[in-house]
Each structure stands twice: as structure tokens, then as C-alpha cells.
Amino acid sequence: MNKFFFSKLALRNLKSNKQIYFPYIFASIATVAMFYMMVALRGNKFIQTRSDTLSLLFALGAIVVGVFSFIFILYTNSFLIKRRKKEIGLYAILGMKKSHVSKILTIESMVTSCFSIVVGVVVGHLLGELAFLVLNYALKFGIEMSFPFTIQAMLVTIGLFALIFLTTLGYNITQVTFSNPIQLIKGKQTGEREPKSSLILFILSLLLIGSGYWMSLTIDNPLDAMIYFFLAVLLVIAGTYFLFISGSIFILKKLKKNKPFYYRPSPFISISGMLYRMKQNAVGLANITILATMVIVAVSTTAAIFIGTEDTLTVRLPYENQRTYYETVDLAEQLEAIEKETEANGLNVTGTEMYVYYNLFSIIEDNKIMIGAADFAKEIPDTIQLLIREDYERIVGETVPLSSDEVLLFDSKNTFGFSTVIIGNTTYQVKSKIDNPLKMDKSQSPNMIMIVDSRETLESIMETDFRLREIDLPIVADAVISWNTNGTQAQKKDYSEKTAAVVSDSGNSYFQSRELLREEWYSMNGGFLFLGIFLGLLFTFGAALITYFKQVSEGYDDRDKFQIMQKVGLDKQMIRKTTRLQIVWMFLLPLIIAVIHVAFAFPIIQKLLLLFSVVNTTLVFWCFIGVITGFSVIYWLIYQVTSKVYYGIVE
Known part of the structure; x- marks a missing residue:
């Protein structure tokens, strides 16, 4: 036998079966491109420099897309091999050995997989470049976003899909090895056995999803939310697969047992067909549910971050300007100098807040502040902000008598119920509980604010903290002056730039201003929105791809059956009616489950957004509503287009 015989036969098979190989190769290329773009984004300079959390989120996204790719390629391959079983069976009847057939399948797989991987990486990079070019032009956020080409992303993509295609090849060879020719010839016409509804699997799915929901609903700390968010996502993803596999079969069997409903032409045909291929x-x-959830979360959160930029600036800086001093200063003198400098620039100071403070990072255990007990590498310490009585009285506008062994206490969680507080070896009486005296959002509030009687008491606590933590620095409390000014935005920006130049020369303090931060924050948050829109488009494309291929595969599976139905008298109108139940499952169910996932994820997402200083819950809510509505419309259009493909095949 000619050594090129099998290669020629394999290439001829690909050409003669192009009707079924074209959708498979197209789906493979698209899946490779989608995964490559997701992995390549981790090399984006914006993602690498903003935060480790952002990079970790994209790593999680790449893992999810990788799992989706594995499942989707296996699904499309099963459709392909099922339609070729008759052809493979004929080879065996004509005398070809199973080893020869396996060799042909191997060559076919090598050609299609290598072509798909190479073209997929190229297409992925070109689409990424094009998408970034268009979005940069359309959005104009003041930051040029680039789509990088990285060897690492290419190698990871090649490695994953080589493994996936090897797995599909192993599955195909197994189908040939363990089947006789007659079984293979009848394989295309052989329907799947009616699946059994596993109660254990159904309960497991509810437990997994419920655990993810429980984490979202019970976590209060934003830093804890960041840690447990990834675990909750993985639990819900696993639970979603089990829920659809077991729960959908359970519901269909319940519908089947409803005899008055089931024994009608449309439900009978639809339920029976779906049940055998469920x-x-x-x-x-x-897959569609998970991708839909990712679209909604990615676009909604980044939109909330961008739209809420002004709120973020206000949270970060409650006053328009803030100067922090690292040495002992007379606050009254400094404020007078600020007022004169402001007037020299044609503006006036309209509101102020100034105080001396020290942040004590420790562990609060009952009524004890355990100085030096916190291991900063392993745990997040509590923050206790110390203020002096004089500044507190000026801020709140009232006189509060306070002795050296007494303190006023603000407890952000309102859980401190003791009458004394112990710092080091000194016991202080809690004279009264107070509200937060400082103008700040609760998300920025320390665990405690403690008012002591004088600067001397404050420095005594600082000395204890420095000694126990072995800090060899001068004992000097920081001081802050915050103020607003009148004037236009342009005037305020000019004033802020001049003030920043003066402060940078002083060397004893640093200056912050909303006007100086505004452009930087809008650019940064615009970058987040840019990435959110890109991911939304990417995952929407994934959902469209699954929908298209699913309709094509179902169309080919149903065509022969519907032709038989037409021959026995079922008209085309009735054929269309038989797909209504499938439309409910295909269109409504993934969207409904995705919205439920998002609803339960909302609390933990809200906590995560606090890390970005997004505190406007109403804004976040309406961003989610808007994106859900928009995606529903797009998804409906996708389904309408792919439904025409389905009807074209079956009719």
C-alpha cells in the first residue's frame, strides 16, 4: 500500500465532508481565538500595572474560558464523529483494518487541529488588535490601550488546544476500536438512550450553587470578598453544569408524566426530542448561562466604576484639597497661610477640616488593643485612628471635658460594648460612644476612632507602639488640613497645580487635589470600562458561537425525523410549533439562570467595588439592569438569526 495512501484518503475525506467539517473547523478557530485573546490580555500593560487583583481576575477568566473551550470542542467533535460513523463503518466492511481507520482519523485530526490552532492564534491577535483600535477610537478615554502579542499566551494556547484535540482524537479512535461495522453504519441513526435523572447530582448542584450564593450574601469585609469571590465563582460554575444536566432532565420527565399536556403533537415531539439529547x-x-453571566458582570461592574468616577473622587477626598504634614506644625498658622495663598490666586477658602492624628495598626481583642500582636504578612490588622480633644471640639463645634484617662470612642461596626479600653499597659475609661466626627464615607472609615485628651497622651500611645514594634523613628504625629474653594473648574485646577508645586518644594508634606486626580482617575476607570466592553463582546461572541453550532447540530439531527413527520401528514406549521419548547429552553432558561446568578452575586460584587471606592449602590444596580436589558436584546437577535439556520436545515 502506497505510503501516501492514508494521507491522500484523509485529505479526500475532509474535502468530501466539507459540509460538516466547515462548521467544526470554524468553531475550533473561533474557540482558539477567544482563548488566546483572554490569555493575551494578561500581558496588557494596564492590567499588569494597576493591581494584582485585576491580573488575578483575568487569570480566573482565562481558566473559565479554557474549561468552556474543552467542553465545547468535545461537544462539536461528538456531532462530527456521529455523522461520519456510517462512512467509517463502510471502510471496515470493505476490508480496512481498524488500525488503518485510526491512522486516517489521526491524519485528519492533525490537519484540522494544526490548521485551527495556527489560524485561531492569528485571527485572535488580529481581532484583538482591531477591537482595541476601534474601541480606542470610539471611546477616547485619554489612555491608549494596546493588545499585546506574547509568546507565553501563544504557547499556553497551543498547549491547551493540543491537549483538547488529542482528547477528541482518543475519543474518535475509541469509537472505532470498540464498535463493530454494523454498529458504526447504524450509528448516525442511533438515538441516545433516555438519560436518567440523578437525584444525587441534582442535590449536589443545589449545594454547590447554594454555597456560592451563601458566600456572597454573608461576607461583609471587602478584602474577604476579594479572597472568596473566586471560590464562589468556581462553585457556581460547577453547580450550573450539574443543574442543567440533572435538573433539566428532571423537569422534562415531570412534563412527560403530565399526560394531558404531553400527548399533544407539539409537546410530544419537542419533549421527546429534547429528552433523548438532553x-x-x-x-x-x-455554557451559554456562564458566558451570559460573565458578560453582565464584566460590563456592569466596569460601567459602574467609570460612571461613578466623581463619587470615587469624593470618597477619596471628601474635601477638594488636602495637605498632610509629617512634622509638628501649628495648624492655625498653616491654615492662615493656605487662606492667604488661596486669595492670592483669586479664590477663597469655603470649608475646612484640620486635625492631628495617628493610625494604630493592631488587633482588637475584647477591650484590649494588642499592640505588636498583628502579623502583617498573614492577617489584616484593625485600624484605630487617634485624635486629640482640641481638634475634635473644633470639628463638631462643642466642648467636651475629658481627663487623661478617658477617651471618646467611635466603633464603625458598633460591636464594642466595653466601658474600658486597654492600650499596652494603660487602661482608659470610655466616657461615651460618638458618631464619626470626620467627613468620610463609611467604606473609608477605620475600625475605631479614639479621642484622647491631649497631644501628650497621643504621643505617649505612639511611644508605646513604636517601642513594642521596635520602630526607630522620631515620635511625631501627622497633621491634616482639608479645604474647599470657590471658583470654576479651570480656576481650581490652576490653583491646585500651583499649590502642588509649592508643597513639593517644602519637603515636609504632600498635597492631594480632586482636580489633579480627576484626569488620572477618568483615564484609569476608562481603561476598566474599555476592558469590560472588550470582554463583553468576547463572551457574547462565545454565546453566539454555541447557539449557532447547537442549532446546526440539532437541525441535522432533526431533519430526517421531521421529513418522516411530513410524510405521515405533519405540515410545516406544526413542525415550527414543535420547536417552541426548545426555544424556551434555549433562549429563556440560560438568561433566567444567569440573571439569578447575578442577583445573588450582587452583594459580593458590591463589596469588591468598594475596593475601587464605588459606594453608590443605586448606580451599580441600574448599571446591572441596563446591561441585562441590552444583553437580552442582543441574545434575542442572535437566537432569531440562528433559528433561521435551524429551520433551513430541517425543512
Whole structure:
């Protein structure tokens, strides 16, 4: 036998079966491109320099897309091999050995997989470049976003999809090895066995999803939310797959037992057809649900971050300007100098807040502040901000008598119920509980604010903290002056730039201003929105791809059956009616489950957004509502287009 015989036969097979290979190769290229773009984004300079959390989020996204790619390629391959079983069976009847057939399948797989991987990486990079070019032009956020080409992303993509295609090849060879020719010839016409609804699997799915929901609903600390968010996501993803595989079958069997409903032409045909192929349908629906959830979360959160930029600036700086001193200063003299400098620039100071403070980072245990007990590498310490009585009285506008062994206490969590507080070896009486005297959002509030009687008491506590933590620095409390000014935005920006130049020359303090931060924050948050829109488009494309391929595969599976139905007298109108239940499963169910996931994820997402100083819950809520509405419309259009493909095949 000619050594090129199998290669020629494999290439001829690809050409003669182009009707089914074209959708498979297209789906493979698209999946490779989608995964490559997700991994390549981790090399984006914006993502690398902003925060480790952002990089970690994209790593999690790449893992999710990788799992989706594995499942989706296996699904499309099963459709392909099922339609070729008759052809493979004929090879065996004509005398070809199973080893020869396996060799042909291997060559076919090498050609299609290598082509898909190479073209997929190229297409992925070109689409990424094009998308970034268009978004940079359309959005104009003041920051040029680039889509990088990285060897690492390419190698990771090649490695993953080489493994995926090897797995599909192993599955295909197994189908040939363990089947006789007659089984293979009848394989295309052989329907799947009616799947059993596993109560254990159904309960497991509810437990997994419930655990993820419980984490979202019970976590209060934003830093804890960041840690547990990834675990909650993985639990819900796993639970979603199990829910669709087991729960959908359970519901269909319940509908089947409803005899008055089931024994009618439309429900009978639709439910029977879906029930026998529900394992494949369930995985496809679960994939769509997960991608829909990712679209909604990615676009909604980044939109909230960008739209809420002004709120973020206000949270970060409650006053328009703030100067922090690192040495002992007379606050009254400094404020007078600020007022004169402001007037020299044609503006006036309209509101002020100034105080001396020291932040004590420690562990609060009962009524004890355990100085030096916190291991900063392993745990997040409590923050206790110390102020002096004189500054507190000026801020609140009232006189409060306070002795050296007494303190006023603000407890952000309102859980401190003791009459004394112990710092080091000194016991202080809690004279009264107070509200937060400082103008700040609760998300920025320390665990405690403690008012002591004098600067001497404050420095005594500082000395204890420095000694126990072995800090060899001068004992000097920091001081802050915050103020607003009148004038236009342009005047305020000019004033801020001049003030910043003066402060930078002083060397004893630093200056912050909303006007100086505004452009930087809008650019940074615009970058987040840019990435959110890009990911939204990417995941929407993934959902569209699954929907299209699912409709094509179902169309080919249903065509012969519907032709038989037409021959026995079922008209085309009735054929269309038989797809209504499938439309409910295909269109409504993934969207409904995705919205439920998002609703339960809202609390933990809100906590995560606090890390970005997004505190406007109403804004976040309406961003989610807007994105859900927009995605629903897009998803409906996708389904309408792909439904025409389905009807074109079956009719």
C-alpha cells in the first residue's frame, strides 16, 4: 500500500465532508481565538500595572474560558464523529483494518487541529488588535490601550488546544476500536438512550450553587470578598453544569408524566426530542448561562466604576484639597497661610477640616488593643485612628471635658460594648460612644476612632507602639488640613497645580487635589470600562458561537425525523410549533439562570467595588439592569438569526 495512501484518503475525506467539517473547523478557530485573546490580555500593560487583583481576575477568566473551550470542542467533535460513523463503518466492511481507520482519523485530526490552532492564534491577535483600535477610537478615554502579542499566551494556547484535540482524537479512535461495522453504519441513526435523572447530582448542584450564593450574601469585609469571590465563582460554575444536566432532565420527565399536556403533537415531539439529547443540550445551555453571566458582570461592574468616577473622587477626598504634614506644625498658622495663598490666586477658602492624628495598626481583642500582636504578612490588622480633644471640639463645634484617662470612642461596626479600653499597659475609661466626627464615607472609615485628651497622651500611645514594634523613628504625629474653594473648574485646577508645586518644594508634606486626580482617575476607570466592553463582546461572541453550532447540530439531527413527520401528514406549521419548547429552553432558561446568578452575586460584587471606592449602590444596580436589558436584546437577535439556520436545515 502506497505510503501516501492514508494521507491522500484523509485529505479526500475532509474535502468530501466539507459540509460538516466547515462548521467544526470554524468553531475550533473561533474557540482558539477567544482563548488566546483572554490569555493575551494578561500581558496588557494596564492590567499588569494597576493591581494584582485585576491580573488575578483575568487569570480566573482565562481558566473559565479554557474549561468552556474543552467542553465545547468535545461537544462539536461528538456531532462530527456521529455523522461520519456510517462512512467509517463502510471502510471496515470493505476490508480496512481498524488500525488503518485510526491512522486516517489521526491524519485528519492533525490537519484540522494544526490548521485551527495556527489560524485561531492569528485571527485572535488580529481581532484583538482591531477591537482595541476601534474601541480606542470610539471611546477616547485619554489612555491608549494596546493588545499585546506574547509568546507565553501563544504557547499556553497551543498547549491547551493540543491537549483538547488529542482528547477528541482518543475519543474518535475509541469509537472505532470498540464498535463493530454494523454498529458504526447504524450509528448516525442511533438515538441516545433516555438519560436518567440523578437525584444525587441534582442535590449536589443545589449545594454547590447554594454555597456560592451563601458566600456572597454573608461576607461583609471587602478584602474577604476579594479572597472568596473566586471560590464562589468556581462553585457556581460547577453547580450550573450539574443543574442543567440533572435538573433539566428532571423537569422534562415531570412534563412527560403530565399526560394531558404531553400527548399533544407539539409537546410530544419537542419533549421527546429534547429528552433523548438532553446531555448535549444541557452542557450547551450551561455554557451559554456562564458566558451570559460573565458578560453582565464584566460590563456592569466596569460601567459602574467609570460612571461613578466623581463619587470615587469624593470618597477619596471628601474635601477638594488636602495637605498632610509629617512634622509638628501649628495648624492655625498653616491654615492662615493656605487662606492667604488661596486669595492670592483669586479664590477663597469655603470649608475646612484640620486635625492631628495617628493610625494604630493592631488587633482588637475584647477591650484590649494588642499592640505588636498583628502579623502583617498573614492577617489584616484593625485600624484605630487617634485624635486629640482640641481638634475634635473644633470639628463638631462643642466642648467636651475629658481627663487623661478617658477617651471618646467611635466603633464603625458598633460591636464594642466595653466601658474600658486597654492600650499596652494603660487602661482608659470610655466616657461615651460618638458618631464619626470626620467627613468620610463609611467604606473609608477605620475600625475605631479614639479621642484622647491631649497631644501628650497621643504621643505617649505612639511611644508605646513604636517601642513594642521596635520602630526607630522620631515620635511625631501627622497633621491634616482639608479645604474647599470657590471658583470654576479651570480656576481650581490652576490653583491646585500651583499649590502642588509649592508643597513639593517644602519637603515636609504632600498635597492631594480632586482636580489633579480627576484626569488620572477618568483615564484609569476608562481603561476598566474599555476592558469590560472588550470582554463583553468576547463572551457574547462565545454565546453566539454555541447557539449557532447547537442549532446546526440539532437541525441535522432533526431533519430526517421531521421529513418522516411530513410524510405521515405533519405540515410545516406544526413542525415550527414543535420547536417552541426548545426555544424556551434555549433562549429563556440560560438568561433566567444567569440573571439569578447575578442577583445573588450582587452583594459580593458590591463589596469588591468598594475596593475601587464605588459606594453608590443605586448606580451599580441600574448599571446591572441596563446591561441585562441590552444583553437580552442582543441574545434575542442572535437566537432569531440562528433559528433561521435551524429551520433551513430541517425543512
